[in-house]
Amino acid sequence: MALEKLTIKAEKSNPGDFADKIEVLFNPSDITMTIPGGKMDKYGLVATEDLTTLSLNLFFDTSLKSYPPENVQNYTKKIVSLT
Incomplete structure (x- = not known):
């Protein structure tokens, strides 16, 4: 499993304001997209x-940023707040 960096930027209420x-x-390689029903057109x-x-x-590695490692929930809460 080769992990890659991903940066998530959530757009605020104003377009272009992240x-x-x-x-x-x-x-x-683990990304999946599910499209229920529907039909694909020629485009x-x-x-x-x-x-x-x-x-x-998503994988959170807090061990490399500081010692002692930061609580991973500080990062996961940001993801949960996007939902």
Whole structure:
């Protein structure tokens, strides 16, 4: 499993205004996208009334940033607040 860096930037209420960035690790080969129903047109666009789901596992390594390691919940709370 080769982990890659990923930076997540959540857009605030104003377009182009981004919140603090959240840096995580992830495995690009584990990303899945589920598109329920719908039909693909000649441009590769899918028309559906259901929600599309993007799934990936995030890894948080707090051991490299400081000693003693910071509580990982300080990072995971930022992700939860995006939902």
